């Protein structure tokens with residue numbers, strides 16, 4: 291992230307009274323403001339159908355920032371931030387004359403933090419109010435519900451905005467650890483030489499949550515884990531891990547390499563997918579209800595809260611290397627990580643000494659929490675006998691940099707303000723993601739059940755290499 295303020299412009303948040311604005315966007319903008327990383331000139335304009343005043347927006351922002359900002363709230367920094375906040379209410383027919391009058395600059399970034407059903411009406415209203423010129427838009431996931439709706443949304447966007455003014459956000463790409471996958475791979479010569487089928491036995495990618503659906507049961511019923519996580523976060527992680535080295539660190543080069551990976555994913559067979567749904571169980575010793583007992587969820591729901599997939603990437607680099615991906619809610623612990631498992635040694639030199647097998651080398655990228663990288667290898671245990679033990683070299687962000695990484699939304703908002711697309715998703719990536727999961731969405735395998743607090747359904751073990759997924763809790 292460049293440490294200079296972006297060009298002067300207004301910032302508009304549609305849906306400023308919503309959950310995303312309170313938990314992520316207002317705290318991120320506040321932290322950028324405190325660090326001098328907002329445009330020097332320009333207002334922050336919140337829009338929503340509620341009847342708020344500027345002061346009510348400021349009070350809402352104060353409460354959101356106190357609660358959710360990673361740095362807390364500093365009075366002086368908040369006063370400077372709040373002075374830029376304005377509220378506008380769209381007209382009863384969704385007209386945006388009030389927004390046009392509130393704008394202070396010829397250029398603006400508009401964040402569509404509204405329900406997906408409102409995306410196209412807001413885009414059309416921007417067009418009708420003659421606000422398309424000078425506007426860039428950030429659009430939230432879910433980007434479509436399937437391939438057809440994603441194409442329709444892309445067409446609606448392109449009818450008003452050129453691709454270079456559209457920023458499709460996947461906040462995973464704003465995480466330091468996800469960006470560090472690129473630095474790890476392309477900033478170090480030792481890894482790139484072994485990052486291929488000659489040395490890698492398999493790759494496992496996990497996005498595990500211990501939370502359930504919280505208050506979003508009705509939304510989740512229409513979504514499920516494949517739409518919510520696999521099609522976007524998991525495929526973006528897959529593309530970062532599996533892509534070839536780009537010719538430059540710019541949006542075009544990087545996104546060209548990511549799409550090549552997604553295009554090379556072989557069509558998924560139904561027996562390579564397991565869908566699961568959590569039943570009642572315990573998380574951290576506390577009883578939690580099953581998915582079907584959550585508010586807003588049907589008692590006979592077949593929506594998956596867990597999905598595991600086994601993929602192949604048909605490329606020279608990855609031919610015959612299994613990639614296993616899984617995600618779920620109410621799993622034992624929150625844990626997102628990439629595990630790259632290297633081949634077994636070609637010859638067991640120590641087999642005559644009673645050591646029948648030794649662990650494969652493993653590189654783990656911990657995306658969250660406890661962000662870091664871990665390389666495991668085998669060492670001789672001290673003593674007269676030849677005994678081996680698996681040990682690890684561990685890099686932890688907290689220990690090495692003595693700082694917590696900035697929030698993904700800070701980085702991504704700053705990049706969009708600077709018109710940098712490197713960490714945003716291109717139209718073809720979104721559509722290819724839907725194409726890959728489309729066969730599962732069309733005829734989904736029935737969900738199997740797993741108790742909350744477990745690592746998912748036992749049936750998913752059949753997809754894991756050697757029948758066992760990596761257990762981050764080490765139990």
Ligand SMILES: NC(=O)c1ccc[n+]([C@@H]2O[C@H](COP(=O)([O-])OP(=O)(O)OC[C@H]3O[C@@H](n4cnc5c(N)ncnc54)[C@H](OP(=O)(O)O)[C@@H]3O)[C@@H](O)[C@H]2O)c1
Nearest residue numbers: 305306307308309310338340403404405406408430431432
């Ligand atoms: N919350 C998250 O953590 C999260 C994470 C990833 C993606 N997202 C995506 O981000 C978007 C917002 O999510 P959310 O959780 O903040 O939803 P939310 O809590 O339901 O808030 C939606 C906001 O949009 C407003 N709104 C609805 N129609 C509008 C319109 N036509 N013009 C202007 N404002 C309008 C709502 O106002 P009223 O309440 O007055 O209707 C509310 O302020 C959704 O697309 C969601 O899928 C959210």
